[in-house]
Amino acid sequence: QAGDPAADFLLIDGYILPKDRSARGGDPMTIGDNHTYAVQALIDALTPRLPDLGCHLRVQQPLAIPPRHEPEPDGAVVRGTHRDYRGRKASPADALCVFEVADSSLEYDRTAKLRIYAEAGIPLYVIVNLVQNVLEVYTEPQRGSGDYATRHTLRGDE
Numbered sequence: 641q642a643g644d645p646a647a648d649f650l651l652i653d654g655y656i657l658p659k660d661r662s663a664r665g666g667d668p669m670t671i672g673d674n675h676t677y678a679v680q681a682l683i684d685a686l687t688p689r690l691p692d693l694g695c696h697l698r699v700q701q702p703l704a705i706p707p708r709h710e711p712e713p714d715g716a717v718v719r720g721t722h723r724d725y726r727g728r729k730a731s732p733a734d735a736l737c738v739f740e741v742a743d744s745s746l747e748y749d750r751t752a753k754l755r756i757y758a759e760a761g762i763p764l765y766v767i768v769n770l771v772q773n774v775l776e777v778y779t780e781p782q783r784g785s786g787d788y789a790t791r792h793t794l795r796g797d798e
């Protein structure tokens with residue numbers, strides 16, 4: 641909730657860390673304009689298509705990854721409808737794809753977040769890389785190594 645100090649933090653590796661949705665060099669407690677635009681573009685592009693596939697988009701909502709993680713990805717495509725999550729958080733078994741929009745957080749999203757999502761078995765991880773204006777697409781999570789076997793970079797109209 642706006643004004644709630646707890647809303648500016650998340651649980652990663654058992655630590656409470658501040659969220660960073662800022663522009664490079666910007667105040668880490670603010671959300672960068674390009675970040676806001678990219679999240680809205682995800683919503684606009686995915687929301688109409690997902691119900692026919694039996695899933696929906698959760699935006700900046702917790703993903704419970706026991707025992708020590710509760711990231712809040714910028715977007716997560718999960719099975720079912722939002723009603724299926726009343727009284728519970730989405731889990732890795734629910735998630736088909738996770739999106740992180742990255743500007744100042746790019747290195748962290750490529751390392752710590754990638755490791756967490758791969759270990760959890762999230763089948764598709766996409767970084768919306770605002771620094772280089774590309775999509776980084778990671779598939780085939782490798783549990784045990786904390787990495788993905790396949791990586792693709794999509795540019796422009798790809």
